[in-house]
Amino acid sequence: MTGAMPTKIEAAGLRPWIRQSMPLVALLLLMGLFSLLSARFLSFENLGNIAVQSSHIGLIAVGMTFVIATGGIDLSVGSVLALSICAAGLTMAPAESGGAGQGVLAGWGAGLLTGALAGGVNGLLISRLKLSPFIATLGMMSVARGVANVLTDGMPVEDIPEGALALGTGDLAGMPWAVLLWVAAALLGGLVLGWTRLGRYACALGSNEEALRLSGVRPGPWKGSLYVLSGLLSAAAGLVFLGRVSNAQPSAGVGFELDAIAAVVIGGASLMGGRGSMAGTVVGVALMGVLRNGLVLLDVSAFWQQLVIGVVVVLAVLLDRWRTN
Amino acid sequence: MKEGLSTMAPPLLQVRGLKKAFGAIQALSGVDLDIYRGEVHVLLGENGAGKSTLLKVLSGVHVPDEGKVTLDGRPLPAGNPGDSGRAGIVTIHQEFNLILDLSVAENVFLGREPRRFGLLDHARMHREAKVLLERVGLGLDPARPVRGLGVAQAQLVEIARALGILDATGGGVLTLDEPTAALAEHEITLLHDLIRQWRTQGLALIYISHRMPELRAIGDRVTVLRDGASVATGPMRGFEDDELIRAMVGREVHHLYPSRPPASEDPLLEVEELQAPNFGPVSLAVARGEILGVAGLMGAGRTRLLRLLYGASRASGGRVRVADKVLSGTRTPAEAVEAGIGLVPEDRKHQGLALGLSISDNLVMAILERFTHAGFVDGKAIVRASTGLVERLRIRSRHVSQPAGSLSGGNQQKVVLGRWLARDGQVILLDEPTRGVDVGARAEIYQQIADLAAQGKAMVMVSSDLPELLGMADRILVMREGRVAGILAGDQLTQENVMRMATGHGGRG
Numbered sequence: 001m002t003g004a005m006p007t008k009i010e011a012a013g014l015r016p017w018i019r020q021s022m023p024l025v026a027l028l029l030l031m032g033l034f035s036l037l038s039a040r041f042l043s044f045e046n047l048g049n050i051a052v053q054s055s056h057i058g059l060i061a062v063g064m065t066f067v068i069a070t071g072g073i074d075l076s077v078g079s080v081l082a083l084s085i086c087a088a089g090l091t092m093a094p095a096e097s098g099g100a101g102q103g104v105l106a107g108w109g110a111g112l113l114t115g116a117l118a119g120g121v122n123g124l125l126i127s128r129l130k131l132s133p134f135i136a137t138l139g140m141m142s143v144a145r146g147v148a149n150v151l152t153d154g155m156p157v158e159d160i161p162e163g164a165l166a167l168g169t170g171d172l173a174g175m176p177w178a179v180l181l182w183v184a185a186a187l188l189g190g191l192v193l194g195w196t197r198l199g200r201y202a203c204a205l206g207s208n209e210e211a212l213r214l215s216g217v218r219p220g221p222w223k224g225s226l227y228v229l230s231g232l233l234s235a236a237a238g239l240v241f242l243g244r245v246s247n248a249q250p251s252a253g254v255g256f257e258l259d260a261i262a263a264v265v266i267g268g269a270s271l272m273g274g275r276g277s278m279a280g281t282v283v284g285v286a287l288m289g290v291l292r293n294g295l296v297l298l299d300v301s302a303f304w305q306q307l308v309i310g311v312v313v314v315l316a317v318l319l320d321r322w323r324t325n
Numbered sequence: 326m327k328e329g330l331s332t333m334a335p336p337l338l339q340v341r342g343l344k345k346a347f348g349a350i351q352a353l354s355g356v357d358l359d360i361y362r363g364e365v366h367v368l369l370g371e372n373g374a375g376k377s378t379l380l381k382v383l384s385g386v387h388v389p390d391e392g393k394v395t396l397d398g399r400p401l402p403a404g405n406p407g408d409s410g411r412a413g414i415v416t417i418h419q420e421f422n423l424i425l426d427l428s429v430a431e432n433v434f435l436g437r438e439p440r441r442f443g444l445l446d447h448a449r450m451h452r453e454a455k456v457l458l459e460r461v462g463l464g465l466d467p468a469r470p471v472r473g474l475g476v477a478q479a480q481l482v483e484i485a486r487a488l489g490i491l492d493a494t495g496g497g498v499l500t501l502d503e504p505t506a507a508l509a510e511h512e513i514t515l516l517h518d519l520i521r522q523w524r525t526q527g528l529a530l531i532y533i534s535h536r537m538p539e540l541r542a543i544g545d546r547v548t549v550l551r552d553g554a555s556v557a558t559g560p561m562r563g564f565e566d567d568e569l570i571r572a573m574v575g576r577e578v579h580h581l582y583p584s585r586p587p588a589s590e591d592p593l594l595e596v597e598e599l600q601a602p603n604f605g606p607v608s609l610a611v612a613r614g615e616i617l618g619v620a621g622l623m624g625a626g627r628t629r630l631l632r633l634l635y636g637a638s639r640a641s642g643g644r645v646r647v648a649d650k651v652l653s654g655t656r657t658p659a660e661a662v663e664a665g666i667g668l669v670p671e672d673r674k675h676q677g678l679a680l681g682l683s684i685s686d687n688l689v690m691a692i693l694e695r696f697t698h699a700g701f702v703d704g705k706a707i708v709r710a711s712t713g714l715v716e717r718l719r720i721r722s723r724h725v726s727q728p729a730g731s732l733s734g735g736n737q738q739k740v741v742l743g744r745w746l747a748r749d750g751q752v753i754l755l756d757e758p759t760r761g762v763d764v765g766a767r768a769e770i771y772q773q774i775a776d777l778a779a780q781g782k783a784m785v786m787v788s789s790d791l792p793e794l795l796g797m798a799d800r801i802l803v804m805r806e807g808r809v810a811g812i813l814a815g816d817q818l819t820q821e822n823v824m825r826m827a828t829g830h831g832g833r834g
Binding site (some may be wrong): 191194195196197200201203204207208210211212213214215216217218274275 | 442532570635637657658659661662663670675676677678679680681685686690691693697700701702704743
């Protein structure tokens with residue numbers, strides 16, 4: 001269930017190890033291919049670009065890994081990202097731009113709180129009212145987008161304070177903040193998935209929730225809190241995104257859920273639950289980022305890009321099935 | 326007379342020198358088998374002895390490495406389940422292969438639906454399904470969905486499907502893999518009556534079960550498999566039970582049911598007036614060191630009793646007390662576990678184990694918080710503790726990180742039991758603890774249960790296997806229609822008394 005657990009590695013032997021590293025091998029092969037086809041690909045600058053451009057999907061995918069490990073899904077991440085951005089933007093933008101002028105920190109706080117709240121609603125609908133995750137988050141996908149549009153009247157919030165742009169464009173000793181945040185979230189996420197009760201219960205929920213319940217563990221709170229986590233990380237991704245595009249658009253994040261789900265699945269998680277690897281997810285996000293970037297460098301049209309990415313996602317899952325059997 | 330017949334006619338199904346390896350594992354290492362028309366042929370063997378592989382070769386799922394299989398003198402097509410079905414070999418597996426939301430008729434004709442002008446011929450399908458259902462003694466409406474049928478009915482629907490296929494192929498071999506695992510005594514009797522009918526009609530049956538009395542009742546001849554080879558074969562009545570068990574296990578199994586010290590008088594679990602819709606009131610008390618057996622027909626409320634008292638289902642009234650602790654009326658499994666109760670549920674796969682997770686993950690599922698320090702789980706300590714439990718329970722595995730789903734049924738059951746050993750539960754509720762478990766592992770599970778009782782725990786054991794209950798329990802509570810029909814102890818503990826109470830025929834034993 002977790003590539004990182006010592007209990008796994010000891011007895012995993014060679015084959016599971018190969019299995020887990022296959023996405024990485026695919027990523028390296030793809031990078032090799034693009035560096036042969038385009039001289040610009042393997043530059044430090046371009047790789048940095050890929051990392052920054054992947055960071056918001058990377059953050060969302062960390063939360064999505066937990067949700068998918070439980071056998072659930074979170075379709076609302078893109079809309080929650082947009083809603084969080086708008087909440088953050090409205091809190092921090094000056095009054096003349098329609099905001100509250102409360103400053104950057106308050107804005108970030110409002111954004112994160114909004115994401116956590118939306119996730120909390122998902123969690124309650126799923127764990128207490130027993131809605132299927134697909135339905136609950138499908139509803140939230142529309143509701144969050146609707147609220148974002150209502151709050152902003154469908155118009156982007158402009159005049160985002162300078163300080164808020166640091167997350168998207170700034171760096172710490174040459175390392176972009178966006179990438180640092182992604183790396184930190186992934187490391188922490190891996191730790192939680194492999195070495196805490198929350199993470200182990202996530203996989204147990206996905207493998208057999210009834211067995212967990214009959215073992216005396218209340219499944220509801222654990223499951224619910226994972227959707228809060230997903231909402232929170234979507235909001236964090238939104239703050240990074242906000243820093244990059246420098247205005248808060250209620251239409252942001254459309255289709256992000258698909259990229260995040262694809263990355264998690266490419267990384268070796270099963271949509272049936274019970275299995276997920278944070279390292280795999282990071283590789284999955286990188287693979288999607290490299291693919292997009294490489295296709296752009298090769299002047300492949302956006303339409304063809306869509307097609308190629310779809311094929312790659314399906315192939316990755318087929319390959320994984322084949323590896324498993 | 327039957328043997329006279331079988332020696333005269335050539336066997337319908339003949340297997341010679343069958344071998345099959347999966348990688349380094351030799352699953353079949355030389356199986357010979359003869360099945361004659363009009364016989365019930367018992368296939369005996371521990372889990373892992375090769376029964377399933379043999380069945381899968383016969384039903385065309387696996388291609389054998391060596392050996393030959395002939396049906397009615399013709400070689401059997403290998404490696405294609407459809408072909409084997411058409412050739413006349415049909416297997417009914419332990420797990421149901423019914424599609425719940427399709428109708429009974431659609432299930433009976435799945436894959437060979439009658440058609441007219443390219444469209445499904447529902448009228449004919451229902452008509453013919455009805456005939457098949459009547460042959461298995463089911464008066465069901467063929468148009469109703471399978472969902473909502475009882476286990477016994479579902480089983481009979483599968484058998485109706487099998488009979489339909491065999492009719493279409495002009496007779497053949499019907500294999501029943503543990504057909505009675507989920508049936509109550511009177512349903513078993515019914516099934517056996519049907520089997521005897523089909524036998525006189527010339528059907529050949531392969532019958533797999535772990536219950537010796539049942540095999541005695543229905544089996545004509547027997548073949549014992551051990552380590553992938555057939556080690557004994559002959560008429561059923563030519564073997565004593567001990568001989569069969571020895572052939573199966575390869576060593577002597579002396580006492581299936583271990584002896585135990587007498588139970589104390591000190592009640593540990595007390596249940597008063599436990600109620601739910603159509604259930605109860607049920608009151609009972611179990612002392613430290615006691616095993617209370619719970620008997621009853623299917624649907625008598627045995628499983629429900631355990632689930633209600635454990636909080637897995639919501640009770641509408643009553644009190645449950647463990648030692649001095651009274652559980653709340655709205656208890657959940659979490660509260661029951663906190664009070665020292667543990668449940669080994671009847672359905673290992675769906676309620677007991679997370680099959681995809683490791684043995685150790687499953688063993689520590691109820692005590693993960695004990696291995697959590699400063700928020701982090703101590704993986705090494707889990708491996709240590711789990712390894713200890715695996716050794717203590719003699720769970721046969723390579724390593725505790727192996728998925729629980731890769732274990733045999735008996736070993737899986739030991740993992741579920743081990744979860745409560747790990748937690749040191751005081752009251753352990755066992756629901757059909759040996760269902761689908763072979764003789765060797767059964768003896769080990771009985772020993773574990775006896776050991777736990779000897780340590781002063783209170784055990785409640787639900788079972789449809791009466792000899793097992795009589796062998797293990799100090800007292801037996803018999804349920805009928807959601808109520809306590811009576812409690813038997815001492816000299817009253819006989820099969821007849823239990824059955825009389827369970828069916829409500831005759832007075833108290």
